[in-house]
Amino acid sequence: MDTNNSNAFSGLTIVAFSWAMVGPLTMKFFADYGATVIRVETSHRPCVTRTSAPYKGGEAGLNRSGYFNHFASNELSLSLNMGHPAGQAVARELIARADVVMENFTPGVMDRWGLGYEELRKIKPDIIMLRQNGFGLDGPYKNLAAFGMILAAIAGMPNFIGWPDRGPLPMGVGAYTDCISPRLASAALIAALDYRDRTGKGQLLDLAQFETALYFILPGVLDYAVNGREPERRGNADPYAAPHGVYPCEDDNSWCTIAVLDDAQWQRLCGILGKPECSRDSRFDTAVHRKQNEREADELVTAWTRQHTAQEVMESLQAAGIPAGVVESSAEIYADPQLRGRNAFWPLQHDEMGVFTHLGASFEMSKTRAQAYRPSPCLGEHNEYILTKILGKSDDEFVELLTSGALE
Amino acid sequence: MDLTNENGFLCGKILADLGVDVIKIERPGGDPSRKVGPFCEGADGPDASLTWFAYNCDKRGITLDIESREGRQIFEQLVKSADIVIETFRPGYLDSLGLGFAGLSRIKPGIVLTSITPFGQTGPYRDYEACDLVLMGMAGELYLTGDSDRPPVTMSLPQAGLHAGADAAVGTMIAYRHRRKTGEGQHVDVALQQSAAWFLGQVIPIWELEKTVLQRVGTFRSGSIGGGIQRQVWPCKDGFVFFFMIGGQQGAKTGRQLVKWMQDEGAYDSFLMTFEWETFDMATVTQETIDKLSRPILEFFQSHTKKEVLNAAMSRNISICPLFSMQDIVTDPHLGQRRFWTELPNPALHKAVLYPRQFARSSENDLASRMRAPRVGEHNAEVYAELGLSPNDLGKLTKAGVI
Numbered sequence: 001m002d003t004n005n006s007n008a009f010s011g012l013t014i015v016a017f018s019w020a021m022v023g024p025l026t027m028k029f030f031a032d033y034g035a036t037v038i039r040v041e042t043s044h045r046p047c048v049t050r051t052s053a054p055y056k057g058g059e060a061g062l063n064r065s066g067y068f069n070h071f072a073s074n075e076l077s078l079s080l081n082m083g084h085p086a087g088q089a090v091a092r093e094l095i096a097r098a099d100v101v102m103e104n105f106t107p108g109v110m111d112r113w114g115l116g117y118e119e120l121r122k123i124k125p126d127i128i129m130l131r132q133n134g135f136g137l138d139g140p141y142k143n144l145a146a147f148g149m150i151l152a153a154i155a156g157m158p159n160f161i162g163w164p165d166r167g168p169l170p171m172g173v174g175a176y177t178d179c180i181s182p183r184l185a186s187a188a189l190i191a192a193l194d195y196r197d198r199t200g201k202g203q204l205l206d207l208a209q210f211e212t213a214l215y216f217i218l219p220g221v222l223d224y225a226v227n228g229r230e231p232e233r234r235g236n237a238d239p240y241a242a243p244h245g246v247y248p249c250e251d252d253n254s255w256c257t258i259a260v261l262d263d264a265q266w267q268r269l270c271g272i273l274g275k276p277e278c279s280r281d282s283r284f285d286t287a288v289h290r291k292q293n294e295r296e297a298d299e300l301v302t303a304w305t306r307q308h309t310a311q312e313v314m315e316s317l318q319a320a321g322i323p324a325g326v327v328e329s330s331a332e333i334y335a336d337p338q339l340r341g342r343n344a345f346w347p348l349q350h351d352e353m354g355v356f357t358h359l360g361a362s363f364e365m366s367k368t369r370a371q372a373y374r375p376s377p378c379l380g381e382h383n384e385y386i387l388t389k390i391l392g393k394s395d396d397e398f399v400e401l402l403t404s405g406a407l408e
Numbered sequence: 409m410d411l412t413n414e415n416g417f418l419c420g421k422i423l424a425d426l427g428v429d430v431i432k433i434e435r436p437g438g439d440p441s442r443k444v445g446p447f448c449e450g451a452d453g454p455d456a457s458l459t460w461f462a463y464n465c466d467k468r469g470i471t472l473d474i475e476s477r478e479g480r481q482i483f484e485q486l487v488k489s490a491d492i493v494i495e496t497f498r499p500g501y502l503d504s505l506g507l508g509f510a511g512l513s514r515i516k517p518g519i520v521l522t523s524i525t526p527f528g529q530t531g532p533y534r535d536y537e538a539c540d541l542v543l544m545g546m547a548g549e550l551y552l553t554g555d556s557d558r559p560p561v562t563m564s565l566p567q568a569g570l571h572a573g574a575d576a577a578v579g580t581m582i583a584y585r586h587r588r589k590t591g592e593g594q595h596v597d598v599a600l601q602q603s604a605a606w607f608l609g610q611v612i613p614i615w616e617l618e619k620t621v622l623q624r625v626g627t628f629r630s631g632s633i634g635g636g637i638q639r640q641v642w643p644c645k646d647g648f649v650f651f652f653m654i655g656g657q658q659g660a661k662t663g664r665q666l667v668k669w670m671q672d673e674g675a676y677d678s679f680l681m682t683f684e685w686e687t688f689d690m691a692t693v694t695q696e697t698i699d700k701l702s703r704p705i706l707e708f709f710q711s712h713t714k715k716e717v718l719n720a721a722m723s724r725n726i727s728i729c730p731l732f733s734m735q736d737i738v739t740d741p742h743l744g745q746r747r748f749w750t751e752l753p754n755p756a757l758h759k760a761v762l763y764p765r766q767f768a769r770s771s772e773n774d775l776a777s778r779m780r781a782p783r784v785g786e787h788n789a790e791v792y793a794e795l796g797l798s799p800n801d802l803g804k805l806t807k808a809g810v811i
Contacts, residue, residue: 008589009582021609021610025606029582045657048656048658051656052655054614055691058618066613066616066617067610070609070612117771136746138746139741139742139743139745139746140722140741140742140745143725144721144729145725145727146727146729149629149650149652150652150729151729152650153641153648153649153650153729153730153731154731154732155732155737156731156737157563158641158650158731159731159733160563161561161562162554163555163561166555167627167641169553169554169555169626169641170553170650171549171553172549172553172611173610173629173630174640174652175610178610179571180571183574183575183578184574184767184768185768186578187574187578187581190578190582191426191581191773192772192773193585194581194584194585195773203770204770205768205770207767207769208746211746214764215570215764216567217565218764219458219565220446221734221737222458222461222462222761222763223734224734224735224738225734225738226449226458226757227448230734233564234564235561236561236562238541240445244541246545246561246562247559255545255560256545257541257542257545257550259539259541322537323536323539324537324542325536325538325542325543325545325546326545326546327545328546330548330608330611330612330622332548333612334615336546336605337533338527338531338532338533338601338602339605341530342602356616357613357616359612362603363575363576363596363597363598363599363602364529364596364598365594365597366509366594366595366597367594368586
């Protein structure tokens with residue numbers, strides 16, 4: 001159970017009432033750099049990710065979800081029945097020893113357990129509490145149970161995705177905002193730790209996932225506020241550059257991106273297309289002309305990309321200094337040599353999953369590296385460790401808790 | 409010291425909002441990233457970019473040619489007074505000036521250098537050319553987005569640089585914490601592709617465990633095993649609402665509450681009204697069942713407005729949200745009650761414009777934005793005076809094109 005005691009967050013303890021994807025993604029920045037992150041869960045209402053497919057071997061089980069297990073490496077799991085007085089008591093004992101409490105339910109859940117910020121301060125005066133709810137602690141939507149896909153909608157994001165002649169589209173599989181709030185929350189939380197170390201004071205952080213999503217479309221919001229302009233869907237076109245798009249390649253449903261950002265890139269592209277004469281063609285010689293004749297330029301490009309694989313397109317254009325890439329499927333991302341070389345995936349041995357790929361580092365650091373200390377936890381896997389080693393309970397006390405139902 | 413373009417603006421913005429004195433360093437005449445749209449209509453020049461405005465508020469701004477001999481010396485002085493340098497140059501560029509991590513560490517032991525590049529400082533794609541479209545393709549979002557009868561489609565506002573900028577803020581602060589504990593600096597290496605690929609965590613397990621490559625299905629969403637798809641985007645009376653049937657206790661609650669609302673309003677469909685929501689599992693449900701459930705729900709939404717749906721979602725505890733327009737967002741009562749907006753002066757328009765007050769609220773610290781994005785060289789006199797340069801020195805340096 002030892003963690004590297006020289007990492008950036010070694011010695012830090014976080015009690016995480018963590019739910020779905022936002023919770024573990026936020027906690028990952030701390031757990032991967034040495035913090036002890038105790039995830040408080042319950043078998044009475046297991047995390048939605050524990051009960052979501054895909055499962056190992058197609059067989060459902062609380063410890064068998066690929067979804068849950070992809071995101072939760074380095075966390076310790078404590079199963080706790082918060083409806084049981086002894087379960088509540090354990091939570092309070094843990095909080096008394098913690099630096100940070102985080103939660104991302106709807107706000108009422110923690111309040112009903114008597115674990116709002118004011119109560120936590122009575123347990124631990126310098127506690128830092130991160131409340132990362134969908135809509136924040138106040139306002140008319142505060143109790144709306146939100147998740148990433150509908151938060152992206154209310155934050156207006158699909159307005160920026162799609163074709164001029166069709167309606168708005170969701171980003172990918174939908175839960176886009178789940179990838180936005182965790183980084184902003186982590187930054188705010190590290191700042192709060194720094195402030196506590198300097199002043200001795202804890203604090204409450206109220207971060208609404210809805211609000212942080214707006215930072216990712218801020219130029220679009222300002223375009224409305226300043227110019228009164230609602231977003232237009234424009235496919236993959238760029239207002240100033242052409243060709244700029246997604247093009248079909250040789251294999252079925254295989255695509256590449258190409259973006260010609262200046263005239264020199266266009267001239268080199270014409271050479272690759274086997275149409276050197278097009279570089280001097282007055283329809284295409286400047287960005288303005290290429291934009292005016294974008295459809296014809298796209299046809300020239302498409303005629304060539306259809307005869308090549310996406311990988312070939314990427315390699316030959318990149319060799320000529322032209323931005324281009326494979327439109328990578330999940331299988332291609334999984335095998336991507338660039339990501340593989342950057343600690344992005346962690347194959348870890350898990351009791352029920354076997355060797356299973358956990359999400360790895362999000363970036364590289366030269367001195368304090370993100371570490372795969374342990375695989376994602378099975379539900380309640382660390383109950384005994386947490387109660388006896390962290391809280392110092394005797395074996396008898398632990399068994400008593402176990403039989404009381406407080407650890408379900 | 410913030411030497412970033414739009415691929416890394418958000419890093420310094422987050423740090424500035426958390427209290428760091430961030431100094432944005434541009435080349436003399438202004439940074440090329442000031443040419444990134446959208447723009448203030450009727451205005452041109454270096455302050456017209458709304459992307460610049462969005463992500464550089466709360467930073468001070470100076471100009472400096474770090475490639476010139478004198479400029480480089482001044483930069484070294486700035487680094488001596490700094491804790492953190494963030495940059496978005498091509499890998500190797502700062503090294504070529506002697507200002508890579510090794511060089512900066514000699515100038516200021518313990519410095520944190522954060523580099524934000526399309527693919528990172530190492531690896532086979534390190535020197536590849538990229539823009540947001542290419543990166544969103546190589547991070548996996550594109551493949552999953554768009555109608556099945558058309559090519560994959562991207563988001564028209566660049567995203568990869570925001571994921572990376574936010575990542576860079578976290579990495580920088582982890583490095584800063586380590587420095588406070590040990591005195592040791594380090595190099596943080598952030599890649600736009602890798603940061604944006606985080607989102608793919610939602611589908612990578614499906615590939616690994618089932619060898620299923622999820623496909624784009626437009627306004628629908630794929631299930632992982634059965635191959636069934638269900639609608640995410642539902643037309644309503646005056647726009648769209650987003651709703652998705654999920655299993656488990658949470659999904660069942662929303663399903664039951666939605667049906668109850670429909671019944672209360674007189675809608676009737678025997679299949680839907682008697683459906684056992686606890687049995688719904690996207691992994692095993694058949695397309696026929698999805699279609700039978702969807703048909704009456706679609707009809708129901710089409711006879712309701714966004715506002716009616718949102719009100720019912722709140723009062724009846726149903727996980728549904730309307731698609732907000734920018735107008736809806738700017739006038740939203742929830743954001744209003746939370747005092748989410750403030751106003752900052754926009755120098756291109758000579759008036760105050762709407763701006764988010766803060767990305768998080770703290771009971772101890774004021775995280776509110778208070779300073780608009782800097783004009784070109786706006787804080788030259790102030791910052792260079794802090795370094796001990798006289799107005800006379802500044803005049804000479806300006807004349808020489810160094811600042």
